[in-house]
Amino acid sequence: MTRIITHNDDNCFKSFEAVIAGRHGILGQMFLSIWTPDPILFSAGTITIYWYGVCLALGAGAGLLVIVAIGRSYKFSRTFLTDLFVMLVVGGFIGGRIYHVLNEWGYYAAQPAEIFRVWNGGLAIHGAMLVGLLILVFTARRQRIDAWRLADVMVVGLAIGQAVGRWGNYFNQELFGGPTSLPWKILIDSAHRPPGFETTAYFHPTFLYESVGCLLIAAGLWLLHQATSRRTIPGWAHLWIQPGFIALTYFILYSILRIGMESLRIDQVPLIGGIRLPLISSVLIIIISVVIALFRRRQLHAKA
Template sequence: MILNPHFWHLAFQFASPGPILVEVGPIAIRWYGLLIATAVLVGVFLSQYLAQRRNVNPEFIGDLAIWLVVAAIPGARLYYVLFEWDNYVNNPAQIFAIWRGGIAIHGAIIAGAIATLIFARLQKVPFWQLADLVAPSLILGQAIGRWGNFFNSEAFGAPTDLPWKLYIPLARRPPDLANFEYFHPTFLYESLWNLAIFALLLLLFLRGLKGKPHLKLGTIFLLYLIGYSLGRFWIEGLRTDSLMLGPLRIAQLVSLGAIAIGLAGLGWLYLLRRPLPDVVSHRETDAGSTLQSSHSRSK
């Protein structure tokens, strides 16, 4: 039997298989939730490993992870809903339907940073130490989480006919682009970009442990801000579903702000040769002996 050529076209088409991984009766396991859970678990294990390498008690990372999850996921949803309020004002119950997508990583980062600041202050540990330990895990988690957009057929770019074009079902296309079938897979661009930034941060972190180069506290997180934001700025320009503030793309504005903060922080560290302001003083840090791992204290 000779199969219709159209069969092969569909068989090898770059398209989402759907948002649901497994469905048993009323219970459905969605790809989006599975990927977020995977990103969190991988991130915790990686950050704990990096903490051990810096002689920091890895239990701090386990405790901080709870704070981050409690803050970041609602923060990501709240950020998205605020800028899409017109779509929720008449149907407020949908605000809590996070499994259908509609979260913004910038909201998660902001909420996570606030939670980390509070955690660092309460535990009397340097914020920038924690930020450096979390940054590689954060960007890796973003690379994993972006594939949730693929399964939900969202966060895609403008129409394209490139070989790696992404098929989007009619129901998921913007009304003004309903006649187009294939779009830029911007989720893939960002995932690959994030993996590259992760590799860079991890390499610098591990080399920094040997003093080659000598990295000051906060450098890894500041490089994360710059590296991620550079990629997000240009990728956001391709998307068709950006959160908008009038004619401006909010993610691009936030990315520019993050790049400015990162560059200013690096200038503070390496040009002015001063430590970054922190939520604890050096005296408080010295008193917080639980920051050190049990291995380092036994030496």
């Protein structure tokens, strides 16, 4: 199922020796630079299970556990959060896929059957966020619940889900960065190397960077929730006690992380003025989130 890079018989031992006794040593090498994964976890007859789907499912499960745990502090029931989470996952999946297809319309217009082959990857987080926000606001209004506080609860699970789900990109050999010789470089099979990089074997594992970044964001937001529930936030940070500010913090931090990732990635995406569309979207999200935060702050001070 999983393949190890090999050379001819004369070079095989030398390659292994380089891993053991190289400049960084074996402890300094990552398995990412040695192995290329098989995207299929299991296949029997007409049944095929892809690692990409498994990673998404594990991410969703981990995210739900975190959401339910945090939701208890705000008196949200497990049933309500689970039902909402299912709607968000389904809606986010559809929104993310539509956004991706529109971004790559030239490819999908020529091969429409590929639109439905989601196991090959192709979900855009910005599309998932947009549809997810619409579902959350609609549900909150229908249930007469504070949408801001509900968003605060959901974003921690979202960050956890992203951290786990991003590993699906590793198994699909996609969304990696430019060439690198760093110890944690990722080996990309020749069949998945983009045009112009056919002779380059090692690239930045941007999926790993984003996974770690999302874990750090989730940890920070979790600590904010814990401090908020105990009212232990220092005076200078008292705004995070107010509904909505944890969610806005997520959108700002993740967008900053995404800008960094977009500066490394070399996959083809639509450009506006020579700038990658996801990067532009991330900048816009930061601006909108900051403006909303300032507006909310003004509202809260006016009520005080």
